[in-house]
Amino acid sequence: MKKDSAPKLVIVGSIGIDTIETPREKRVEILGGSVSYACAAASFFVKTGMVGVVGTDFPSEHRNLWKKMGIDLAGLQTEEGKTFRWSGVYEANMDNRRTLLTELNVFERFTPELPEAYRDAPYLFLGNIAPELQLHVLEQVRSPKFVLIDTMDLWINIAREKLVQVVGKCDMLTLNESEARLFTGEHSLMDAAKALLAMGPRFVLIKKGASGSMLFSKTGIFLLHAFPLADFKDPTGAGDTFAGGLMGALAESGGTGETEIRRAMLYGSVTAAFGVEEFSLERLAVLDRKQIEARAKMLRSMCAIN
Amino acid sequence: MKKDSAPKLVIVGSIGIDTIETPREKRVEILGGSVSYACAAASFFVKTGMVGVVGTDFPSEHRNLWKKMGIDLAGLQTEEGKTFRWSGVYEANMDNRRTLLTELNVFERFTPELPEAYRDAPYLFLGNIAPELQLHVLEQVRSPKFVLIDTMDLWINIAREKLVQVVGKCDMLTLNESEARLFTGEHSLMDAAKALLAMGPRFVLIKKGASGSMLFSKTGIFLLHAFPLADFKDPTGAGDTFAGGLMGALAESGGTGETEIRRAMLYGSVTAAFGVEEFSLERLAVLDRKQIEARAKMLRSMCAIN
Numbered sequence: 001m002k003k004d005s006a007p008k009l010v011i012v013g014s015i016g017i018d019t020i021e022t023p024r025e026k027r028v029e030i031l032g033g034s035v036s037y038a039c040a041a042a043s044f045f046v047k048t049g050m051v052g053v054v055g056t057d058f059p060s061e062h063r064n065l066w067k068k069m070g071i072d073l074a075g076l077q078t079e080e081g082k083t084f085r086w087s088g089v090y091e092a093n094m095d096n097r098r099t100l101l102t103e104l105n106v107f108e109r110f111t112p113e114l115p116e117a118y119r120d121a122p123y124l125f126l127g128n129i130a131p132e133l134q135l136h137v138l139e140q141v142r143s144p145k146f147v148l149i150d151t152m153d154l155w156i157n158i159a160r161e162k163l164v165q166v167v168g169k170c171d172m173l174t175l176n177e178s179e180a181r182l183f184t185g186e187h188s189l190m191d192a193a194k195a196l197l198a199m200g201p202r203f204v205l206i207k208k209g210a211s212g213s214m215l216f217s218k219t220g221i222f223l224l225h226a227f228p229l230a231d232f233k234d235p236t237g238a239g240d241t242f243a244g245g246l247m248g249a250l251a252e253s254g255g256t257g258e259t260e261i262r263r264a265m266l267y268g269s270v271t272a273a274f275g276v277e278e279f280s281l282e283r284l285a286v287l288d289r290k291q292i293e294a295r296a297k298m299l300r301s302m303c304a305i306n
Numbered sequence: 307m308k309k310d311s312a313p314k315l316v317i318v319g320s321i322g323i324d325t326i327e328t329p330r331e332k333r334v335e336i337l338g339g340s341v342s343y344a345c346a347a348a349s350f351f352v353k354t355g356m357v358g359v360v361g362t363d364f365p366s367e368h369r370n371l372w373k374k375m376g377i378d379l380a381g382l383q384t385e386e387g388k389t390f391r392w393s394g395v396y397e398a399n400m401d402n403r404r405t406l407l408t409e410l411n412v413f414e415r416f417t418p419e420l421p422e423a424y425r426d427a428p429y430l431f432l433g434n435i436a437p438e439l440q441l442h443v444l445e446q447v448r449s450p451k452f453v454l455i456d457t458m459d460l461w462i463n464i465a466r467e468k469l470v471q472v473v474g475k476c477d478m479l480t481l482n483e484s485e486a487r488l489f490t491g492e493h494s495l496m497d498a499a500k501a502l503l504a505m506g507p508r509f510v511l512i513k514k515g516a517s518g519s520m521l522f523s524k525t526g527i528f529l530l531h532a533f534p535l536a537d538f539k540d541p542t543g544a545g546d547t548f549a550g551g552l553m554g555a556l557a558e559s560g561g562t563g564e565t566e567i568r569r570a571m572l573y574g575s576v577t578a579a580f581g582v583e584e585f586s587l588e589r590l591a592v593l594d595r596k597q598i599e600a601r602a603k604m605l606r607s608m609c610a611i612n
Contacts, residue, residue, distance in 0.1 A: 093493060187399060188535075188536050188537060189534070190534055190535070190536035191536055208517070211514070211517040211518075212517075212518075212529075212531070214534070220607070220608065221534060221608050222608055222609075223518075223531035223534070223608045223609055224611075225518070225529035225531065228495070228496055228520070228527060228529070229494075229496070230494050230496035230497055231494060259612055262610075262611050262612070263611060263612075266611055300611055301526070302526065302527050302528055302529045303528075303529055303609055303611065304568075305530075305568050305569060305572055305606055305609065306565055306568070306569075
């Protein structure tokens, strides 16, 4: 990858300073946010441009880590004030998470503006932010080949109309099981996926955490298990890491069809499995492509029926 | 299959008259029991012999249905008294089940005795009954090629030592997630599987309901999704149907290796997905091999990464 070349993939999302408590450990003021996880994961595959906002208090060490991972920061805005803060606690067995604190800070006035070099990016990932901001980003990219959009229960509840509008302009929607049910009112994931496809995207990707993920299209279904781990430290950002790895691998392939998406999901799953082994980007920061390929090969053989 | 040939697969387990309530429907006094579901599923693949007990009140229509499905009933005992009764209710979304009533009746004095024609069966499935009865059945089969054993929380709690003894004599153990954790004290399924393999079996199959199943061996892991269904009526017996279909397909293949087991799991999963579409054996009774093959092909393609 040439350092001065335009990014092939652009990702927009949140950047936060997180405080996370698990049954075994508490970590204070660590690097988090959807775009941080997603760009880190994608950076193993293609040159990735980050669109997000931090405050003037944002530690330079985090910025340096992103740079070291090869992430393009031309789309990163620094605004007067404090960076977004989030704090959460995981219950026993890490099955449930409670949010203790959300402080929007500079994120509240965030208006994503893309540098000129980002506007011809063929691949775009609209991470989980307000649908009107997702639309604003989408309108700045001239002719994207493939756009993935993520969302959350908050936007489904308070900005449903705008969300439906922007989802209809994207190639693929990703959300988790409960969000798919909330968005459609359907309990069955098959019925929920059908309703979501009817909104316009060619693909709907439902994430099921440790149970894997399901890709729905008008013609079929693809079922992928999560890479099985004996242990993990922090599941925060796993969905963003999965989606970031997926989009990185898809952009690297240059394709937009189901065969390429299936392969890209394999890479997303493996990258996410590395990510949760440590807090924040700590595992991804020391990960290399060779380790990713080794696990991708393992997962592929774990799913094979000959 | 010649009608008078010895069964290639023998299955022992419970036979019950069930009363089942789901959020949408209540069905009173219908045919149930692990060996009923398992034999019905296996019967699509090989001649299967049933070992179980019913009371003198057992309706002849149920016996006729088994016969019509080609199940060998030489190992079915009829004892003076009432057939085993079970009653349960499924909560909203079918995620949890509560037992309302268990009446052992003739099942309480059950001592499984195998007809001579069953004692050379190459494949044996020890369904969920007391470990000492499973051992008693195992000792009557001269030189089985492959033995699968199922169990439940009750035996793990009250007959652990005997259970460990019989598991050590089998080729494969199947149980669900929570039973695997209870049996080993390990929360991680990877660690639980390791501990279970250390008891002696070559394979451990952990069932995860709608999330699929995981096959562990000393050398690797196989991950299989459940066949996705938009709707289902009654999940009772799904695990038994899965295991019965698996053992039927494995016996048909004649193999005992991981490649054959992976393929057999695909058939087990598909057969179970048909079974839950109706109560009792109602869907399996009108199922044919062609429908099974069509879904097996679909599931295979839903899991393929090219």
